Amino acid sequence: xxxxxxxxxxxxxxxxxxxxxxxxxxxxxxxxxxxxxxxxxxxxxxxxxxxxxxxxxxxxxxxxxxxxxxxxxxxxxxxxxxxxxxxxxxxxxxxxxxxxxxxxxxxxxxxxxxxxxxxxxxxxxxxxxxxxxxxxxxxxxxxxxxxxxxxxxxxxxxxxxxxxxxxxxxxxxxxxxxxxxxxxxxxxxxxxxxxxxxxxxxxxxxxxxxxxxxxxxxxxxxxxxxxxxxxxxxxxxxxxxxxxxxxxxxxxxxxxxxxxxxxxxxxxxxxxxxxxxxxxxxxxxxxxxxxxxxxxxxxxxxxxxxxxxxxxxxxxxxxxxxxxxxxxxxxxxxxxxxxxxxxxxxxxxxxxxxxxxxxxxxxxxxxxxxxxxxxxxxxxxxxxxxxxxxxxxxxxxxxxxxxxxxxxxxxxxxxxxxxxxxxxxxxxxxxxxxxxxxxxxxxxxxxxxxxxxxxxxxxxx
Amino acid sequence: xxxxxxxxxxxxxxxxxxxxxxxxxxxxxxxxxxxxxxxxxxxxxxxxxxxxxxxxxxxxxxxxxxxxxxxxxxxxxxxxxxxxxxxxxxxxxxxxxxxxxxxxxxxxxxxxxxxxxxxxxxxxxxxxxxxxxxxxxxxxxxxxxxxxxxxxxxxxxxxxxxxxxxxxxxxxxxxxxxxxxxxxxxxxxxxxxxxxxxxxxxxxxxxxxxxxxxxxxxxxxxxxxxxxxxxxxxxxxxxxxxxxxxxxxxxxxxxxxxxxxxxxxxxxxxxxxxxxxxxxxxxxxxxxxxxxxxxxxxxxxxxxxxxxxxxxxxxxxxxxxxxxxxxxxxxxxxxxxxxxxxxxxxxxxxxxxxxxxxxxxxxxxxxxxxxxxxxxxxxxxxxxxxxxxxxxxxxxxxxxxxxxxxxxxxxxxxxxxxxxxxxxxxxxxxxxxxxxxxxxxxxxxxxxxxxxxxxxxxxxx
Numbered sequence: 001x002x003x004x005x006x007x008x009x010x011x012x013x014x015x016x017x018x019x020x021x022x023x024x025x026x027x028x029x030x031x032x033x034x035x036x037x038x039x040x041x042x043x044x045x046x047x048x049x050x051x052x053x054x055x056x057x058x059x060x061x062x063x064x065x066x067x068x069x070x071x072x073x074x075x076x077x078x079x080x081x082x083x084x085x086x087x088x089x090x091x092x093x094x095x096x097x098x099x100x101x102x103x104x105x106x107x108x109x110x111x112x113x114x115x116x117x118x119x120x121x122x123x124x125x126x127x128x129x130x131x132x133x134x135x136x137x138x139x140x141x142x143x144x145x146x147x148x149x150x151x152x153x154x155x156x157x158x159x160x161x162x163x164x165x166x167x168x169x170x171x172x173x174x175x176x177x178x179x180x181x182x183x184x185x186x187x188x189x190x191x192x193x194x195x196x197x198x199x200x201x202x203x204x205x206x207x208x209x210x211x212x213x214x215x216x217x218x219x220x221x222x223x224x225x226x227x228x229x230x231x232x233x234x235x236x237x238x239x240x241x242x243x244x245x246x247x248x249x250x251x252x253x254x255x256x257x258x259x260x261x262x263x264x265x266x267x268x269x270x271x272x273x274x275x276x277x278x279x280x281x282x283x284x285x286x287x288x289x290x291x292x293x294x295x296x297x298x299x300x301x302x303x304x305x306x307x308x309x310x311x312x313x314x315x316x317x318x319x320x321x322x323x324x325x326x327x328x329x330x331x332x333x334x335x336x337x338x339x340x341x342x343x344x345x346x347x348x349x350x351x352x353x354x355x356x357x358x359x360x361x362x363x364x365x366x367x368x369x370x371x372x373x374x375x376x377x378x379x380x381x382x383x384x385x386x387x388x389x390x391x392x393x394x395x396x397x398x399x400x401x402x403x404x405x406x407x408x409x410x411x412x413x414x415x416x417x418x419x420x421x422x423x424x425x426x427x428x429x430x431x432x433x434x435x436x437x438x439x440x441x442x443x444x445x446x447x448x449x450x451x452x453x454x455x456x457x458x459x460x461x
Numbered sequence: 462x463x464x465x466x467x468x469x470x471x472x473x474x475x476x477x478x479x480x481x482x483x484x485x486x487x488x489x490x491x492x493x494x495x496x497x498x499x500x501x502x503x504x505x506x507x508x509x510x511x512x513x514x515x516x517x518x519x520x521x522x523x524x525x526x527x528x529x530x531x532x533x534x535x536x537x538x539x540x541x542x543x544x545x546x547x548x549x550x551x552x553x554x555x556x557x558x559x560x561x562x563x564x565x566x567x568x569x570x571x572x573x574x575x576x577x578x579x580x581x582x583x584x585x586x587x588x589x590x591x592x593x594x595x596x597x598x599x600x601x602x603x604x605x606x607x608x609x610x611x612x613x614x615x616x617x618x619x620x621x622x623x624x625x626x627x628x629x630x631x632x633x634x635x636x637x638x639x640x641x642x643x644x645x646x647x648x649x650x651x652x653x654x655x656x657x658x659x660x661x662x663x664x665x666x667x668x669x670x671x672x673x674x675x676x677x678x679x680x681x682x683x684x685x686x687x688x689x690x691x692x693x694x695x696x697x698x699x700x701x702x703x704x705x706x707x708x709x710x711x712x713x714x715x716x717x718x719x720x721x722x723x724x725x726x727x728x729x730x731x732x733x734x735x736x737x738x739x740x741x742x743x744x745x746x747x748x749x750x751x752x753x754x755x756x757x758x759x760x761x762x763x764x765x766x767x768x769x770x771x772x773x774x775x776x777x778x779x780x781x782x783x784x785x786x787x788x789x790x791x792x793x794x795x796x797x798x799x800x801x802x803x804x805x806x807x808x809x810x811x812x813x814x815x816x817x818x819x820x821x822x823x824x825x826x827x828x829x830x831x832x833x834x835x836x837x838x839x840x841x842x843x844x845x846x847x848x849x850x851x852x853x854x855x856x857x858x859x860x861x862x863x864x865x866x867x868x869x870x871x872x873x874x875x876x877x878x879x880x881x882x883x884x885x886x887x888x889x890x891x892x893x894x895x896x897x898x899x900x901x902x903x904x905x906x907x908x909x910x911x912x913x914x915x916x917x918x919x920x921x922x
Contacts, residue, residue, distance in 0.1 A: 102805065102807065104702060104806070104807035105805040105806055105807045106702075106806075107805075146647055147645075147646075147647040147651070148647070149645055153645060157622075158645050160645070160651065160654070161618075161622065170894070170898070174894050174897075175894065176892070176894040176895050176898060177891065177892050177894070177895060178891070178895055180870055180871060180872055180890070181805045181870040181871070182803040182804055182805060182835075182836055182837075182866075182870070182871040182872045182875065183615075183803065183805075183806070183835045183836055183837075184608075184610055184614060184619050184621070184803055184835050184837065184872075184875050184876065185608075185803060185872035185874065185875060186607055186608040186609070186658055186801075186872075186874045186875065186876050186877060186878040186879070187872045187873055187874050187879055187883070187886075187887065187890050187891065188658070188879055188887055188890075188891060188895075188896075188899055188917055189655060189658065189659055189663075189899045189902055189917070190608070190621065190654045190655060190657065190658050191891075191895055191898060191899070193621070193651045193654035193655070194650060194651060194654070194655050194902075196651065197647055197649070197650065197651050198650055202650075213704070214703070214704030241565060241567075242675070243674070243675030280745070281745070281748055283744050283745065283748060284741070284742070284744065284745045284748070287742055287744060287745070340647075342643040342644065342645055342646060343643055344563065344566040344568075344642045344643060344644075345565070345566055345567075345644070346563065346565035346566045374643075374644045374645050375643055375644055376643075376644075376645065405643075409641055409642040409643070410641060410642070410643040411641055411643045411645075411646035411647075411648045412648055413646065413647045413648050414643065414645050414646060414647065415645065415647050416647060417647040418647070418648055418649055422648070425648075426648065426649055429641070429648050429649075430638065430639070430648065430649060430652075431637070431638050433631070433635050433636065433637040433638070434637050434638060434639055434649075434652055435649075437631070437637060437652060437906065438649055438650045438652070440905040440906065441650055441655075441902065441905055441906075443905065444901040444902060444904065444905035445898065445901065445902075456649055456650070
């Protein structure tokens with residue numbers, strides 16, 4: 001890896017002062033993520049506070065031929081923030097201004113470093129909320145860049161559906177506006193959706209406008225346990241096929257529940273479990289709940305426990321969101337080798353059943369949970385990264401699960417993104433021609449490969 | 462315009478026989494659309510019946526440097542099917558096979574020439590429907606290419622939200638698969654959404670997979686008249702801001718109603734009117750209807766007339782869909798100069814009020830109706846294309862309306878597309894940098910500018 005050119009270092013110091021650092025701890029912090037990927041630190045970190053800061057950093061990096069890697073809160077699990085080719089990490093967490101809340105139109109414009117919780121706090125009193133929650137309190141820029149979703153996506157969609165407009169800094173430092181605040185438009189190529197999911201490889205989103213939704217009049221949440229994973233999954237499939245507009249429907253397996261109880265001091269039954277949430281008018285929320293209860297009862301679902309007070313619901317969903325970290329505590333010192341497949345709902349039962357056969361083949365502990373209403377689930381494969389046998393097992397099961405999902409017309413990643421970790425599956429999922437076209441788009445927008453190089457596109461063999 | 466090269470003519474004749482025509486009537490039929498654009502016929506027409514036909518035609522056109530223009534049913538109103546640079550029109554209406562209906566997953570895969578009504582007929586008995594209806598019985602390929610929507614978009618979204626996957630023929634004849642059947646994916650650049658709305662300029666969609674929805678248990682439709690356009694528009698704004706999940710909410714002005722009554726032999730009150738449709742469980746549909754009736758009543762809405770029998774609803778929506786052609790009959794021999802702006806809902810009342818001030822300034826008759834739940838409305842400007850004064854007036858009002866919508870953070874086209882007619886507004890709406898990026902994408906995917914040349918991107922000045 002080449003050293004950073006001295007004139008670049010000088011220029012960044014001159015402009016950013018203390019907000020530019022080459023210190024070891026800053027670089028290490030910005031070169032690691034929440035997964036099994038080994039750290040690959042950048043050679044410097046810029047703490048951006050404005051779109052102009054991004055433009056300037058981009059112009060300098062372009063002039064000196066140095067890569068630029070956008071960084072939000074580092075909650076990626078696919079190596080997005082790592083610096084395999086060195087360069088500058090551009091930390092956008094300081095770009096945390098909420099620029100406009102258009103309550104009357106149901107949208108908000110924010111700087112890329114605003115987190116989902118921060119936005120929801122700012123919305124208090126408006127009667128609106130921002131529904132997309134990937135678990136971590138991620139930045140909206142990072143969520144847009146990875147096309148994130150989470151527990152509410154079954155009802156409210158993903159960042160693909162949420163992002164209406166962006167301000168984006170291009171590889172040559174030019175500022176581009178995409179989209180607008182109209183609810184729909186047929187005006188030219190959909191640059192907004194090209195950027196959503198592009199993982200910082202086509203441009204750096206500095207501001208974005210997202211859709212908001214009215215807080216439903218009635219919200220109720222419930223937990224229900226099942227005699228088997230199959231019974232729980234069948235409940236999900238029938239619920240979705242009936243078109244019940246559930247807001248959340250989450251599966252957690254026995255090991256996940258055990259981990260949650262230990263981590264969150266809860267006393268949930270340690271059995272295959274569905275977490276539900278229903279949104280609507282009081283009548284509609286009740287109707288949905290009754291329909292789902294009837295489906296669950298037919299399949300042996302028992303102990304429907306309701307959380308109707310807001311604080312009980314918060315505790316329930318916090319427990320769900322902590323599942324990832326809770327699992328990691330089951331095996332001290334382990335890291336997660338994450339999987340994130342998503343399949344058509346009709347294949348979900350078969351896909352999960354076959355996955356458990358794979359799980360039985362390996363020695364490492366593996367928990368399963370996920371956003372099953374979308375056909376999306378995760379394995380938390382608890383590995384010691386230094387243990388070659390464990391890593392080989394993790395790699396084997398990850399590959400099995402991905403290949404099965406793709407064979408079922410699904411995807412290798414429902415919401416985490418490709419990053420470094422899933423590049424090897426890109427052509428298998430989309431075919432060589434689509435990958436060639438992705439390369440052509442990358443070359444058109446970032447001809448010198450400065451923007452988050454090494455991510456999404458597999459190395460040319 | 463250069464003649465078609467003789468070897469290309471020979472090759473197309475050899476392969477397609479009667480399915481390749483250079484006859485005057487075939488070319489004229491394929492070189493005109495439903496609007497004021499003067500016909501610009503292609504130099505030949507190929508009637509495709511398979512993806513292989515598209516590939517072969519594309520390869521031949523590429524080899525001979527001849528443009529290729531995809532054609533569905535010709536219902537565009539922005540000149541999409543015209544051949545300003547000559548070339549071959551590729552008629553996809555014979556590609557009308559429904560390839561798969563996955564009722565259990567709520568999706569269907571069709572050839573690009575399948576129309577929306579054909580798909581809905583094929584879905585009978587499945588309990589599912591395809592909601593997007595641009596009025597005309599357009600092909601799904603054409604609807605995808607223009608990012609079409611229509612009356613149901615306020616509830617079910619547009620083709621942007623509907624298209625899950627495509628098979629696309631690239632400019633060099635290669636076949637590309639995009640997307641998949643999982644409900645969500647973060648696997649790489651969103652090529653599907655890059656193609657949706659690209660108007661045949663980046664590739665020709667030969668097959669596509671679209672989302673289906675459960676037919677709601679209860680459907681009710683109603684018509685309500687208002688003392689003024691303002692009162693009707695306020696009813697829409699409040700309904701949307703309250704988050705009532707109306708399936709359809711359509712505004713028609715007095716002149717539109719007069720035209721509909723004449724054309725469809727209906728006896729609807731000739732006053733500012735909203736057409737509604739409510740979908741849901743019986744309880745939820747009733748609840749929605751009651752909420753909207755209360756809002757309307759407060760604003761002077763009267764004569765809520767219900768159409769609950771399916772045949773009455775069909776008649777009502779057919780009348781709504783005939784509004785375009787009904788208006789054209791008001792002035793024999795006229796053509797429509799269409800407008801299609803879409804603004805944030807909070808600006809809709811102001812936008813429509815200012816539009817009526819413009820209408821008062823011109824001599825030509827103009828009707829106003831549209832998908833106001835999305836903030837989208839059309840003017841049907843009835844002009845004699847041979848009358849320069851009328852055309853100048855039409856151009857003036859179109860420009861006024863577009864500039865106002867863009868100033869309100871809206872769009873020059875909510876659902877028709879850019880085509881030839883709105884190119885001059887592309888940079889005003891998106892800025893020069895975004896248009897430059899669109900040019901770069903076009904150059905990356907169609908370097909020799911063979912795919913529907915002249916559409917979307919304005920000529921380089």
